[in-house]
Amino acid sequence: MATRDVEAGLLAHLSTNAEIADSRSFASSLGVPHKELEDVIKSLAAFRIVQSADITKETWVLTDEARGYAARGSPEVQLVAAIPPEGASKAALKEKLGDVVFDIGMKAAARNKWIGFQKGNKDLVLRMVEDTKDELQEQLRRLENGEGVANKVIDDLKKRKLVTKEKTIWYSLKKGPEFVLKRKTLATDVTREHLKSGDWKDLEFKDYNYGALGQPIPTGYVNPLLEVRESIQNIFIEMGFIEMPTNMFVESSFWNFDALFQPQQHPARDSHDTFFLKAPSTTTQLPNDYLEKVKQIHQSGGYGSKGYGYDWKRDEAEKNLLRTHTTAVSARMLYKIAQEKPFAPKRYYSIDRVFRNEAVDRTHLAEFHQIEGLICDYGLTLGDLKGVLEDFFSRLGMSQLRFKPAYNPYTEPSMEIFSYHDGLKKWVEIGNSGMFRPEMLLPMGLPEGVNVIAWGLSLERPTMILYGIDNIRDLFGPKVDFNLIKSSPMCRLGM
Ligand code: PHE
Numbered sequence: 001m002a003t004r005d006v007e008a009g010l011l012a013h014l015s016t017n018a019e020i021a022d023s024r025s026f027a028s029s030l031g032v033p034h035k036e037l038e039d040v041i042k043s044l045a046a047f048r049i050v051q052s053a054d055i056t057k058e059t060w061v062l063t064d065e066a067r068g069y070a071a072r073g074s075p076e077v078q079l080v081a082a083i084p085p086e087g088a089s090k091a092a093l094k095e096k097l098g099d100v101v102f103d104i105g106m107k108a109a110a111r112n113k114w115i116g117f118q119k120g121n122k123d124l125v126l127r128m129v130e131d132t133k134d135e136l137q138e139q140l141r142r143l144e145n146g147e148g149v150a151n152k153v154i155d156d157l158k159k160r161k162l163v164t165k166e167k168t169i170w171y172s173l174k175k176g177p178e179f180v181l182k183r184k185t186l187a188t189d190v191t192r193e194h195l196k197s198g199d200w201k202d203l204e205f206k207d208y209n210y211g212a213l214g215q216p217i218p219t220g221y222v223n224p225l226l227e228v229r230e231s232i233q234n235i236f237i238e239m240g241f242i243e244m245p246t247n248m249f250v251e252s253s254f255w256n257f258d259a260l261f262q263p264q265q266h267p268a269r270d271s272h273d274t275f276f277l278k279a280p281s282t283t284t285q286l287p288n289d290y291l292e293k294v295k296q297i298h299q300s301g302g303y304g305s306k307g308y309g310y311d312w313k314r315d316e317a318e319k320n321l322l323r324t325h326t327t328a329v330s331a332r333m334l335y336k337i338a339q340e341k342p343f344a345p346k347r348y349y350s351i352d353r354v355f356r357n358e359a360v361d362r363t364h365l366a367e368f369h370q371i372e373g374l375i376c377d378y379g380l381t382l383g384d385l386k387g388v389l390e391d392f393f394s395r396l397g398m399s400q401l402r403f404k405p406a407y408n409p410y411t412e413p414s415m416e417i418f419s420y421h422d423g424l425k426k427w428v429e430i431g432n433s434g435m436f437r438p439e440m441l442l443p444m445g446l447p448e449g450v451n452v453i454a455w456g457l458s459l460e461r462p463t464m465i466l467y468g469i470d471n472i473r474d475l476f477g478p479k480v481d482f483n484l485i486k487s488s489p490m491c492r493l494g495m
Helices: 003-016 023-030 034-046 064-072 075-081 090-097 099-111 135-144 151-159 192-197 224-238 288-299 314-318 327-339 382-395 438-444 460-467
Strands: 050-062 115-118 121-127 163-175 250-252 320-322 346-355 367-378 401-408 411-421 426-436 450-458
Touching: 003 023, 003 034, 003 050, 003 163, 023 034, 023 163, 034 050, 034 163, 050 064, 050 135, 064 135, 075 090, 075 099, 075 135, 090 099, 090 121, 099 115, 135 151, 151 163, 224 346, 224 367, 224 382, 224 460, 288 314, 288 438, 327 346, 327 367, 327 438, 327 450, 367 382, 382 401, 382 411, 382 426, 382 450, 401 426, 411 450, 426 460, 438 450, 450 460
Parallel strands: none
Antiparallel strands: 050 163, 115 121, 250 320, 346 367, 367 450, 401 411, 411 426, 426 450
């Protein structure tokens, strides 16, 4: 029966009768499953065409095993029926009835004294009765048909795990305030046909739902990293900084370490910390004059410094690697500035990717982004560095800063930067900073008296703090969380 007909049958019945006392028997009078009628009832009730009241009943339903017995007889009766007049061996009966029916049947039939054995032969099962009455089957069939059985019977069946309790809901029905014999289908659109035939005059139209939300508009999305990167970029630009070219992911050890006065035995130069390239494993393009000066300063010092006093090797400086910090870019830029005469003060920044051979966890990736800023001018002091850091970070919303003495091979003094996190209610480390050492600046050819203040931080850290992300892998890399990214559409409407 089609849903439409079920609905018509129900409404017709209610128009001439005061009520339908029980939807279950009404469903069987229509010859449809109750579920189908239930759907119709729910839809009619939503439009107040009918009024329904729940009738909750707990009924006992047969288990799969019990349904088998209702159809084929109880195990004990099946067993007795399978025994021929001369008797049968246990093995033959088992084979015929299956393990379950055989085991249960043997026990119950023995209890009823329906079977017996000859003296001395426990294997041959004999039939002791002509006729067996199958009470169990009868009871199960009654239950199946929705007829009542005695409570004691239910208890027995429960014990044998042949019935389970099931809650069923059906309904009693009355006409609702909006009762109609036939539901009007409301028109949703005026079509060409409606206009041609003129029937639009008589149609009833469905109301517009002005409260409905529109379809989400498919747009591009910005990774939070890019969003934070842009705001940081804007801060640098507002503060008069110029971007450095950061396009070289592959760098030589020379620019990444040696130019920064980082000794060749420094642990960061180990392959456990740095990714070295296999091919091409070395670079030949290094500025020879400058390289000589770097060698000097490492080996024996100069400009008032003692140097490190070791045997500096060009081979080591030529090794290619994936840059471990953007300070390699700053070193190249400072060298370039030093070659431009006369010297002019500069403010530079960069935001780009760096690589470290690290174990990946919730807060570490083998590649991430660094933000770096530097100012070079005559007579800069640590006070200037603190001032510029306070200006920079307060523009990012971090106005409470603290500094802690630290060590970098290329800066002296060096300071770690901490910011008070209101949400976490503690000081969190947000970056590293310092004044580049004369051992780094003077071999480049920068004039005496020129100082460089600089700082660096990761892009991921502030982004995680700003977005409340606690796993860096949700933010960047192959496991990035797309739902997170989809929360920041590229184009915002109505803002
Ligand atoms: N290069 C440092 C780092 O990787 C950051 C830094 C930049 C420190 C500039 C001082 C000056 O953590």
